[in-house]
Amino acid sequence: MTCASGPLDLAGLFAALADTTRLRLLNLMAGDEVCVCYLVEILEESQPKISRHLAYLRRAGVVAARREGKWMHYSICAPAEAAAASILAAVLAALESDPRMLADRARLARARCAPATPTVPLSAVLAASLVPHAS
Numbered sequence: 001m002t003c004a005s006g007p008l009d010l011a012g013l014f015a016a017l018a019d020t021t022r023l024r025l026l027n028l029m030a031g032d033e034v035c036v037c038y039l040v041e042i043l044e045e046s047q048p049k050i051s052r053h054l055a056y057l058r059r060a061g062v063v064a065a066r067r068e069g070k071w072m073h074y075s076i077c078a079p080a081e082a083a084a085a086s087i088l089a090a091v092l093a094a095l096e097s098d099p100r101m102l103a104d105r106a107r108l109a110r111a112r113c114a115p116a117t118p119t120v121p122l123s124a125v126l127a128a129s130l131v132p133h134a135s
Helices: 010-016 020-029 036-043 047-059 082-095 099-112 122-129
Strands: 063-068 071-076
Touching (some): 010 082, 020 071, 020 099, 036 047, 036 099, 047 063, 047 071
Antiparallel strands (some): 063 071
């Protein structure tokens, strides 16, 4: 999914990526859409705090939202600019081996009753999903 965004705001992108909570949120959304209820549960933070961080990521053009009933679902979307998409892909790849991020993903898998580990490496999924598509 490609985010709708204006011109590249490199400082805004780096500011969005310069927060541990936002990195943890991106980590949990890597490769799949996640309901805000799971994000609140896994990060053990208040719903308003999680929503503020998600809004920050949306403004930076790296997260999209979808409403289903009373719940919001969030997913990573590729920035339109190739440079921004490349930066995001590199950050997500770096998160793959971080112990805290691995623990968060394991908690999400248990919370969702998801199958164990995917057969395709997460970096391959992210690289394919973050390639901007021509409009």
